[in-house]
Amino acid sequence: MRFELTADQRLLQTATADYLEKSAPLGVIRALHDEGRTFDRDTWRRGAELGWTSLVVPEETGGGSVSGEGVVDATVIAEQFGRGCAPGPLAVVNVVAAALAEAAGADRHAGLLGRLLDGSMVAAWACCAPGRGWDPEAGAIEARPDGDGYVLDGTHDGVEHGGDADAFLVLAHTPEGLSQFVVERDADGVSVLPLESLDMVRGFARVDYAGVRVPATALVGAAGGAAAAVERQFQLAVVLQCAELVGVVERVLEFTRQWMFDRYSFGRPLASYQELKHRMADMTLWSESGQATMAAAARAVQERRADAGELVSVAKSYLGQRATDIIQDCVQLHGGLGVTWEHDIHIYLRRATVNRLMWGTPSAHRRRIADLLNV
Amino acid sequence: MRFELTADQRLLQTATADYLEKSAPLGVIRALHDEGRTFDRDTWRRGAELGWTSLVVPEETGGGSVSGEGVVDATVIAEQFGRGCAPGPLAVVNVVAAALAEAAGADRHAGLLGRLLDGSMVAAWACCAPGRGWDPEAGAIEARPDGDGYVLDGTHDGVEHGGDADAFLVLAHTPEGLSQFVVERDADGVSVLPLESLDMVRGFARVDYAGVRVPATALVGAAGGAAAAVERQFQLAVVLQCAELVGVVERVLEFTRQWMFDRYSFGRPLASYQELKHRMADMTLWSESGQATMAAAARAVQERRADAGELVSVAKSYLGQRATDIIQDCVQLHGGLGVTWEHDIHIYLRRATVNRLMWGTPSAHRRRIADLLNV
């Protein structure tokens, strides 16, 4: 539960929760999965009308938060996505939209930005080297200047919702340094291979660039000047992921607690067994601590504070581990049912596991913290 | 509890237990600590008569096991040492005695060996670089050939019972490679600094060698040929340490279990609380597993099997961690009393903690396992 939301934020929260419950209950998610689909475009478009895509984009470029604190607003949405294991490219569209809106010369990309904001298009952020986690230096492909443009060669892996993207924000090295380009899905030389995902509906893809020619106007911001923006985008992706984990855990603990009251063993409800009670106490503590650290990280990212990078990694290193710890123990409390396909808990466990692994594992974030502390 | 001891081994076990109970109960250990002493020479000498020093030394060089399996016999003693947190240089004297007895040209050191076996002298193994754990390459000091002997320069740290030793088995590099020398405590250039120990009575020392001249006859085995002997000595030290940990844990679990039956809270014995019962179940499992893996390691060392190094590290990586886990949780079960000086449990915790840290931490042993697995 979030304690200090404004009235507008509560409205956003309720509207999102209601809409997700109606448009994408777990049955719909199972159906999408069975059909090999990741999300429904119409549902997404109407979500965009609720504000899903525009919160972290300034008003002057077509966005708008509900509270003046767009990052915090976005975490409110992400938490609801977590509660429902909702389908849809929430994190990546927000990250790319923020990147386009905040870059110098943003009007070059006003068209794409507008269509991201209204939900009619989807973009993904392609930034990881094959088989590797988050590491922007290693993840940047090669962009070779050629005439008045660039030629891109290389491969990105683990591109979140890459299979659905109409365009990519592509991390690349130009001679000037770390840079980002907008590359259309349909550009010559781009090939996209959807991967089989552990999540029910959150897709990942491999994107290959074989001599992809882009004009200089495809640059997002200045050539070679992307490092700070990339760090900012990463922080945003991680904090949204953490908010989603908070929602996942909250929901799983809710129904597990209820189960413990309803289920009897040896003539007593599970909720009367001290050892199980203590485990629930621990899990409640971890959940509350996770909420606390996610909220602190969101505020730091919102305020672009110097310690935002550290706090985001603190939150992810904790939540990435604790979320799966909690859900696995809730599986255990459900007994054999907990490992069946029919029971919903695995849908939450999938989402939490994927979130643990992507955008930096807990271990990777601990290493980032050590770096930031100058150990 | 050990299941498959021979009648002779059971006799050795009982004799040692009885003698330790009489000669070195915890009150005596507290008194030794208050006086700044590590052990009593007379007690040790009589212990030697029970076989404490001679089990891993072949009969032809003055030793003798009780079962034909000297290493296993020695772990029976070490376990009893653990049960009583007993004083005395058990591991190091056995290691040095074995090293002297097994080296080529052993009769060069027959005098020292004899006095180790009869308990009238004590020797320590000096082999670790200051501030570092087990790493024979880094731990070997320099031995420079000089005339018909060598000159030793350097420092060893963490020398177990170094403050009590009449002689040292010193690990050194000669131009031929890894070598070992016997160096008298009183030799010119040797200085010994006793360190303040975390254990009540197990002392450690720093040994400095400033141009210490030794004859070639001080060599144990051939110059440059010590690597295999050093590995064997290490295995022996670790397996004795593991056996001691097994004894420590067994004893602590015994009195903690009794405490849980005797102590009432809210009108019920602690032993009736499910959460505490389950913790005792876990600790019992860890203790049993520790006993199992120690016994397997002891047998492998006894039989000089190729996997002895791996099994010793498996045992230490497990017991080093689990022993302190168990005792700390037993401290918790004792409540406030558990952190008082008056309660005996800290004496066991000290021994277990020191054993966790010395002769390779659990982490260091995991790295050894990975090396042995050729990861």
Added chain:
Amino acid sequence: MTATTTAVSDATGMESVDSFRLRAREWIPANLRRLADLPADEGAQRNVSSDESAWQRARALQRTLYEGGFAGICYPKEYGGLGLTSAHQRAFNEEVAGHEMPMRLNVPTFTICGPTILDMGSEEHKREHLAAAIRGDEVLVQFLSEPGSGSDLAGATTRAERDGDVFVLNGSKIWSSGAYAADYALCLARTDWDAPKHRGLTMFLMKVHQPGVHIERIKQVNGGDEFCQEFFDDVVVPASAVVGEVGGGWAVASRQLFHERNAVGGGSPYFSGARAEGRRGTETDALIDLVRRTGRADDPYARELIAEAHALGVIHGHLVDRVTAGMRTQKMPPTAGSLIRLFHGESATRQAEIALELAGPAAAMSAPDGPDTREVGVSFLFRQATQLGGGSTEMARNIISERILGMAREYAADRDVPFNQVRHGR
């Protein structure tokens, strides 16, 4: 075809372990295929395959073993076995490593149902069903758990009503592994609703496929669908199917649980085939492959994780040896199998966690053209199964604290209460 090496027997007429081992060493390569030579998709070795043909293959393999004189090694001769010792079985298990075996018949047929029938069944049950199982003609299954009762197996509400020479069963059972492919089941049902719960139960050795039995397969998170749920609608079972006494079903179930703990923990003498514990198994090699693939083989943290996972496997083997010896010499009570069961659950869970950690992002996805790295993630999703199947680790901790350490029994609201007055949840 029997082995040509001559059996060497001791004074009691029992063949020595060494002789038996040598005969096995000769017979195995001539009669069993090497696992390395199996087609990759056959999967007969892996218990997850629910293919009907895999069951047929297992029966055929069992028949081969029987004909070769290597089936039912620890079962008495009078019931179709060889009447040898666990040392013989161990020797065989060592020799057969790397060869195709009917692994899926170990649990529950040979390690749980068989020994229970041996302990508690009638002479007729033993002669008929044990021999058939050893020949590969019969597969057994447990109808023990119920949808509403979880760990509380004695809380069964499946109803068996006497009607002359027969009983009529109604109710439902769940978590019966491989029921669809089995022939006979040990089924626990309530015959007396006025007695306290443990005293109103009866065990039946019933035919699985018969009128009134409907079987549904349960899909699991890892894609497996070995587990089944059965629905009984006026199923007729003869009185001769009662195992032990009417009203004495809990005594039979307790033996089942005892054998199950041993089986799950790896301490059963009736388990035939190579064991993974205690040796550098495929698990460690798989982890090493994984870090090489992800380029982390030099990372000290990754190396420590591999060593930890490996050590747990090695220690598992040591613990099995210790507990087996402890029970054999009666220095440990028969409930000590719970120690092995608990270690197994805890270590398998930790190993799944370590594999996930080592795989990193690769565990979240697989490319159609690459290795199935997502498999590590799927194993992680399914990991609690190792703490649930064969009795939960919670029950193991209860048993260890209460039966081994002698601590107070947990309060049971249904103790000594007529069963029809006990409260139930969902």
Added chain:
Amino acid sequence: MTATTTAVSDATGMESVDSFRLRAREWIPANLRRLADLPADEGAQRNVSSDESAWQRARALQRTLYEGGFAGICYPKEYGGLGLTSAHQRAFNEEVAGHEMPMRLNVPTFTICGPTILDMGSEEHKREHLAAAIRGDEVLVQFLSEPGSGSDLAGATTRAERDGDVFVLNGSKIWSSGAYAADYALCLARTDWDAPKHRGLTMFLMKVHQPGVHIERIKQVNGGDEFCQEFFDDVVVPASAVVGEVGGGWAVASRQLFHERNAVGGGSPYFSGARAEGRRGTETDALIDLVRRTGRADDPYARELIAEAHALGVIHGHLVDRVTAGMRTQKMPPTAGSLIRLFHGESATRQAEIALELAGPAAAMSAPDGPDTREVGVSFLFRQATQLGGGSTEMARNIISERILGMAREYAADRDVPFNQVRHGR
């Protein structure tokens, strides 16, 4: 000497936080020594020192704060405090970081005993004792635990018998921190042995040093000897010392426990001085120093451990903020302080483990001529104190599951039973 900056007040007459902060910022450096400037052996800042002079120093510092107008910030004006809010206290705590403060007066005097007297004491208790404490004239202590009862505080067997205008106390209390240096104690005693245990208790605010009170100090594993055990032999206490009602002592003790949970967890508004949680504290720096000394600063495993320890400290601060906000807005129950208490115990334990792991062999010994690396080992030996002092983590888990999650209360064999019929162990 008061600050020269003028106080700026709001409409209600309360000074604004910013104004208060600015005054503090000016006053602190002029009146309090910087910790960095203290002689190393003074140790007044560290609560482990049991030197009588450390207590005298704390009283003197409290007097300085009082004279400067920065004492009892959240205590009501009528009892000698400033009547300000927790936001003021927080601002002061931030400003005073790095300066010498009477830290040992926080627990229990200001964060536990004071608030309990405020909640439950008579007007006379409040006027007399709170004001004296805020002036630095009085140190308070808790006489709550007993040798035989552990976490079961309501199981007290110290006896108080009415004799006209006085009560006569016999029995023993334990774990009273700093009792030897304290002036008054909140002492829980049994006045009715026929009532069930919670209903027969009475709380007394008694003089510590008086005839019949014998105090022994308890040496702890880390060398500290702050904790005491008291023995009462016909100690005479006036009836006016009763806090709350005769027979209503458990209500008073419950408030004490509530305040204690907040204090231990770091959520008390009465805590004055810099908090370690939520900032890169000296703990993280100490770990970094440690790995540099042992040459492991580049080891990824060591680096992860440091990050983990650091993260726990940071998250502790976040949790305190969240729970404080939750309780303030009544979205969390008052028992939510148990969450903070539990986090503190668990994280401090883990941090002690990490420090040991990072120190390695260095934690087992210290050279007389080097840094005291053995100190890390000693902290490890003492680490469970963080899971015991101020209510065990087991009790915190009971409270969280029962009071926050609404799960069934643990069975208590002594509930509703006349206390003289309850079974006791040792």
